[in-house]
Amino acid sequence: MEKPTNDLENGGNAEHNLSRRSFLTRGSLAAAGLALAGLAGCSNGQQTQQEAPVADAAPEGDAAAPAINGTLPAAWDVEADVVVVGLGAAGLSAAIAAKLDGVDNVLALEAAPEKDCGGTTRVSGDMLMIPDDVEGAITYQTELNGPYTVEPELMRAWAQGVVDNYDWLTEELDFVLGDATAARPEFPGIAGGESIKTYYVDGICGMSSLWIPLKDLADELDVQISYDSRAMELIYNYETKEVYGVKTEDGRAFKARQGVVLACGGFSGNEEMLQDYMASMGCPKPFALGSPYNRGDGVRMAQQIGAELWHMNSYAASSNTIRAVSPDSRVCNIPYPTGIDYIFVNGEGERFMYEEMRGIQRHGKQKDKGVWPLITIPAGSHMILGGQSGSVDLLGAITYMTWPVIMGGGLSTNQELIDAGIMFKADTIEELAEKLGYPPETLATTLAKYNDAIDAGEPDEFGRGTDVYASNMFNAAAGTDAIVGDEHGTESLAIPAFERQKVEGPFYGIEIALGLLNTQGGAKRDGKSQVLDLAGNPIPRLFSAGEFGSIYAYMYNGGGNISEAVSTGRIAGQGAAALQPWDAA
Numbered sequence: 001m002e003k004p005t006n007d008l009e010n011g012g013n014a015e016h017n018l019s020r021r022s023f024l025t026r027g028s029l030a031a032a033g034l035a036l037a038g039l040a041g042c043s044n045g046q047q048t049q050q051e052a053p054v055a056d057a058a059p060e061g062d063a064a065a066p067a068i069n070g071t072l073p074a075a076w077d078v079e080a081d082v083v084v085v086g087l088g089a090a091g092l093s094a095a096i097a098a099k100l101d102g103v104d105n106v107l108a109l110e111a112a113p114e115k116d117c118g119g120t121t122r123v124s125g126d127m128l129m130i131p132d133d134v135e136g137a138i139t140y141q142t143e144l145n146g147p148y149t150v151e152p153e154l155m156r157a158w159a160q161g162v163v164d165n166y167d168w169l170t171e172e173l174d175f176v177l178g179d180a181t182a183a184r185p186e187f188p189g190i191a192g193g194e195s196i197k198t199y200y201v202d203g204i205c206g207m208s209s210l211w212i213p214l215k216d217l218a219d220e221l222d223v224q225i226s227y228d229s230r231a232m233e234l235i236y237n238y239e240t241k242e243v244y245g246v247k248t249e250d251g252r253a254f255k256a257r258q259g260v261v262l263a264c265g266g267f268s269g270n271e272e273m274l275q276d277y278m279a280s281m282g283c284p285k286p287f288a289l290g291s292p293y294n295r296g297d298g299v300r301m302a303q304q305i306g307a308e309l310w311h312m313n314s315y316a317a318s319s320n321t322i323r324a325v326s327p328d329s330r331v332c333n334i335p336y337p338t339g340i341d342y343i344f345v346n347g348e349g350e351r352f353m354y355e356e357m358r359g360i361q362r363h364g365k366q367k368d369k370g371v372w373p374l375i376t377i378p379a380g381s382h383m384i385l386g387g388q389s390g391s392v393d394l395l396g397a398i399t400y401m402t403w404p405v406i407m408g409g410g411l412s413t414n415q416e417l418i419d420a421g422i423m424f425k426a427d428t429i430e431e432l433a434e435k436l437g438y439p440p441e442t443l444a445t446t447l448a449k450y451n452d453a454i455d456a457g458e459p460d461e462f463g464r465g466t467d468v469y470a471s472n473m474f475n476a477a478a479g480t481d482a483i484v485g486d487e488h489g490t491e492s493l494a495i496p497a498f499e500r501q502k503v504e505g506p507f508y509g510i511e512i513a514l515g516l517l518n519t520q521g522g523a524k525r526d527g528k529s530q531v532l533d534l535a536g537n538p539i540p541r542l543f544s545a546g547e548f549g550s551i552y553a554y555m556y557n558g559g560g561n562i563s564e565a566v567s568t569g570r571i572a573g574q575g576a577a578a579l580q581p582w583d584a585a
Helices: 020-025 034-039 089-100 134-145 152-172 211-220 271-281 297-305 414-419 429-436 440-456 560-577
Strands: 078-085 106-109 177-179 198-201 224-226 231-236 243-248 253-262 315-323 342-345 382-385 423-426 468-470 492-495 507-511 513-519 530-532 538-544
Touching: 078 089, 078 243, 078 560, 089 106, 089 211, 089 560, 134 152, 152 177, 152 560, 231 297, 243 538, 253 297, 253 560, 297 538, 315 507, 342 440, 382 429, 414 423, 423 429, 429 440, 429 507, 538 560
Parallel strands: 078 106, 078 253, 106 224, 253 538
Antiparallel strands: 177 198, 231 243, 243 253, 315 513, 342 382, 382 507, 423 507, 468 492, 530 538
């Protein structure tokens, strides 16, 4: 449908290129949010939820109402023009884009309470991967997708969208982007990689550096927010599938006159879905570095309406992580041992990997036999530390991201971890084994095998301590993204050789698991961010954005998820803004 170009002051949609500055100076804020005035909030993230007004039921026989019986609630609790589900970069970008394109009443439903809002974006590195060339981006990402093909028209729409992020963020939103130093590109040597650039807002890594200004701008534009509002069900026409609104877990019905945008993240906080979709990846019980409120609600709503799902087995992850809140919480952080007197053991008490492999992993994946599977950290694995590494705080490194760091409440010292029952300390390895649930003789045998090999000068069974070379690497020694060839050809030194150190008491033990940054799967969407049904047709008035249905099927460049969230959110918001209300007379 062609977007109307009526002047905003006359009640129509604004032209596509209405900027933030011109929008604010045209006095449109005074008229915004009339139907949702009870949900108005303050700027600078200090919004306070208030009771939303209850809308009157549509008059009996109203000609504007859809003709199919049984699809509409008796009354709408809240009415809006566009309803956005989720408050991360995708949801905020959708809401902002809709407002800038002239939509009066934009409502965002946030599953979390206000103090925990923001999705995974808020606790991420906030890095934006923005290529400077569409064709180069297509070539590069097509290579990273490997055998997991994406239709050319969708790949082109993705590339154009992320490339356009630079102008939208800097010119329309007046954000300042500073160059990042990482992932420019993440896979040097891949064709098209020279076009890949990464940025931080104001040059700041993490610390919600993108999320905060997006949230502040949404407040300035009077985007209405309903916290503690977990969307669980779409309200739609049973025959045509046209979407009319959203119902939340508590039974409230939110009317969306023009469209609904599902920007509700993935399912990294849903253990059942993780086991269903990650079991084949060897990681049925990962920990979560992102928002625990990403519980797969969008997947359920998509299935309900007959949307096609894709990329459900694609993930972005970190390496080994440890619980950082309680023994019952999957919220985690990344440990940084200061020594080398430690080993990793699986659920059977045996070593299973070269412990320093974090240096050659790419978002939790490691090249093996020509493919990039998720690294396998078996369920029930532990880090066993000796007296040197165990005496220094594992979480003592300064970090600028992850849930327990940004949102607070996370533990930071080894003693806090011990007091919380997450970490254990013992004088003997047998005593530690009993505390961790291993047969004492099994863990003692594993440790003796490791220490005895060091005493005898024998090579490690996993090659630990020797040089590790890898291709497609940032070459730290050369200080460049270029691969430096030597006798290893196109490979670069990733982990220099080091002298192993025996693991001796006192002993410490802590459970480790793969740290999940986000899932990529969800409803498939087209280049206009419209959700597609099983026949490949757009579902009327239903859009999606962000990691919920991402284009990344296999590998991706750092900052790609955040950039895709911004681009697909922007496109979805503009698409919803272009529609005429379904209840128009």
